[in-house]
Amino acid sequence: MFPTLKKPDLVRQQAIIGGAWLDADSGATADVTDPATGAVLGTIPAMGAAETERAIEAAAAAFPAWAAKSAKERAALLRRWNDLMLAHADDLAAIMTAEQGKPLTEARGEIVYGASFIEWFADEARRVYGETIPSPWADKRLVVIKQPIGVCAAITPWNFPNAMLARKVGPALAAGCTMVVKPAAQTPYSALAMAVLAEEAGIPAGVINIVTGTDAAAIGGVMTASPVVKKLTFTGSTQVGRLLMRQSADTIKKLSLELGGNAPFIVFDDADLDAAVEGAMIAKFRNNGQTCVCANRIYVQQPVYDAFAEKLTAKVKALKMGNGFEAGVTVGPLIDEKAVAKVKEHLADAVAKGGTIVTGGEHTGGNFITPAVVTGVSPAMKISTEETFGPLAPLIPFETEAEAIRLANATEFGLASYFYSRDIGRVWRVAEALEAGMVGINTGLVSTAEAPFGGVKQSGLGREGSRHGIEDYLEMKYLCMGI
Numbered sequence: 001m002f003p004t005l006k007k008p009d010l011v012r013q014q015a016i017i018g019g020a021w022l023d024a025d026s027g028a029t030a031d032v033t034d035p036a037t038g039a040v041l042g043t044i045p046a047m048g049a050a051e052t053e054r055a056i057e058a059a060a061a062a063f064p065a066w067a068a069k070s071a072k073e074r075a076a077l078l079r080r081w082n083d084l085m086l087a088h089a090d091d092l093a094a095i096m097t098a099e100q101g102k103p104l105t106e107a108r109g110e111i112v113y114g115a116s117f118i119e120w121f122a123d124e125a126r127r128v129y130g131e132t133i134p135s136p137w138a139d140k141r142l143v144v145i146k147q148p149i150g151v152c153a154a155i156t157p158w159n160f161p162n163a164m165l166a167r168k169v170g171p172a173l174a175a176g177c178t179m180v181v182k183p184a185a186q187t188p189y190s191a192l193a194m195a196v197l198a199e200e201a202g203i204p205a206g207v208i209n210i211v212t213g214t215d216a217a218a219i220g221g222v223m224t225a226s227p228v229v230k231k232l233t234f235t236g237s238t239q240v241g242r243l244l245m246r247q248s249a250d251t252i253k254k255l256s257l258e259l260g261g262n263a264p265f266i267v268f269d270d271a272d273l274d275a276a277v278e279g280a281m282i283a284k285f286r287n288n289g290q291t292c293v294c295a296n297r298i299y300v301q302q303p304v305y306d307a308f309a310e311k312l313t314a315k316v317k318a319l320k321m322g323n324g325f326e327a328g329v330t331v332g333p334l335i336d337e338k339a340v341a342k343v344k345e346h347l348a349d350a351v352a353k354g355g356t357i358v359t360g361g362e363h364t365g366g367n368f369i370t371p372a373v374v375t376g377v378s379p380a381m382k383i384s385t386e387e388t389f390g391p392l393a394p395l396i397p398f399e400t401e402a403e404a405i406r407l408a409n410a411t412e413f414g415l416a417s418y419f420y421s422r423d424i425g426r427v428w429r430v431a432e433a434l435e436a437g438m439v440g441i442n443t444g445l446v447s448t449a450e451a452p453f454g455g456v457k458q459s460g461l462g463r464e465g466s467r468h469g470i471e472d473y474l475e476m477k478y479l480c481m482g483i
């Protein structure tokens with residue numbers, strides 16, 4: 001059950017299309033469970049292709065009036081939405097902890113983080129500048145204007161149920177686009193609660209439509225096939241990202257894809273070791289390791305390997321695992337049994353290949369695994385090559401800077417990377433050599449609304465947040481005027 005909320009009507013068990021809160025056409029529902037207890041929290045409409053079609057129609061109907069509003073008007077509505085999200089942060093956080101499992105303080109932090117994208121893009125709406133181009137012709141003038149792309153579709157994951165939605169809806173609405181959203185089936189209530197507040201903020205019917213359901217392939221199939229949908233934005237696994245990209249080919253849809261990570265975290269022997277340990281704790285254990293920018297492979301230079309392992313282990317032992325609603329809990333459950341199985345598989349593989357579990361790694365029941373540190377990790381182990389997406393810190397020794405760079409880049413992914421060093425020459429060399437969209441230098445946290453978030457290689461396409469984030473929702477139009 002949900003805890004008592006100050007504003008109980010934030011919990012909706014219906015989806016919203018064209019301003020109407022609706023059940024599925026068939027009346028079918030799907031359960032949503034609390035990953036900490038396994039208890040059923042409630043249901044959502046099990047919608048499919050037909051409802052998605054209607055949501056797209058609703059977004060298309062709302063588009064002309066929304067796009068025609070001045071940027072200042074759209075900005076005012078977005079700012080009101082941001083204010084309401086902040087005013088109801090405690091309730092939104094409780095909803096998130098119930099369905100996602102992260103500790104309440106972390107959930108509250110995500111609400112503030114999510115709202116910051118709405119606030120940021122409210123401001124950016126008013127800075128969508130065009131350009132004038134010096135003309136090569138005496139009798140012509142050249143101008144570029146920017147216009148909203150049109151109806152956009154968004155598919156979001158369960159790990160950041162508020163912020164991933166905000167990071168997409170914020171720039172889309174600021175640019176003048178309308179949207180159809182499919183939140184992850186495991187965490188729909190955070191998205192629906194955001195829609196309640198968007199309605200209260202005065203964002204018109206049909207501008208944000210949310211389709212819920214467990215048949216993601218059917219919903220995604222309609223989104224990608226529709227010629228009305230001009231753009232798809234997705235955060236989730238690389239596997240599903242590839243599929244959506246393939247499906248979008250027939251309609252040549254614009255795509256923003258924020259996919260898998262497998263981030264390297266490198267500790268050089270000249271690093272401030274205590275700072276590196278702090279950074280590793282954030283980069284590894286934020287959201288219980290279920291973040292696409294989580295450190296997945298921790299490379300430590302030989303001379304400081306033992307000291308780093310000892311300091312990190314002490315910090316990991318101090319983490320408190322439990323139900324996210326309990327005071328003092330710093331690590332919640334994993335999202336589901338599939339996630340538990342993956343962590344266990346990576347641990348077993350590491351042990352079989354000679355690794356040592358220094359602490360943690362116990363499956364204590366349900367979706368709970370104690371945060372683990374594994375030493376003696378080699379590049380042949382699964383934890384060195386696959387994204388674990390869980391609370392497992394593998395420590396891999398290395399000798400030279402060149403070796404660290406080679407190991408770090410030996411992956412198809414290129415989202416975040418991190419390293420600790422106090423040598424300014426090395427800082428530049430390594431930052432430039434790492435194949436990643438984002439590099440944390442002497443820090444384990446890089447995410448903020450002001451900066452461009454996104455990856456290279458098979459970690460995705462496009463950037464979210466920052467002044468660049470809105471560009472993904474705009475078309476450039478060149479006007480050539482004879483005078």
Ligand SMILES: NC(=O)C1=CN([C@@H]2O[C@H](COP(=O)(O)OP(=O)(O)OC[C@H]3O[C@@H](n4cnc5c(N)ncnc54)[C@H](OP(=O)(O)O)[C@@H]3O)[C@@H](O)[C@H]2O)C=CC1
Pocket residue numbers: 155156157158159182183184185186213214215216217218219220221235236237238240241243244258259260261291292387388389
């Ligand atoms: N980059 C990131 O932030 C994330 C990465 N991941 C990675 O992916 C792994 C698996 O997690 P998982 O939740 O399965 O991630 P998915 O990529 O399967 O899910 C993300 C979103 O995509 C939807 N989806 C799934 N299949 C399709 C489809 N065929 N067409 C359209 N939409 C689809 C899901 O819907 P539904 O919930 O209904 O299945 C959800 O809304 C994780 O262990 C992690 O490695 C996962 C989440 C976020």
Ligand SMILES: O=C(O)CCCC(=O)O
Pocket residue numbers: 159160163164235258290291292293447453
């Ligand atoms: O895609 C994710 O895993 C969410 C990224 C969270 C962040 O913005 O740091």
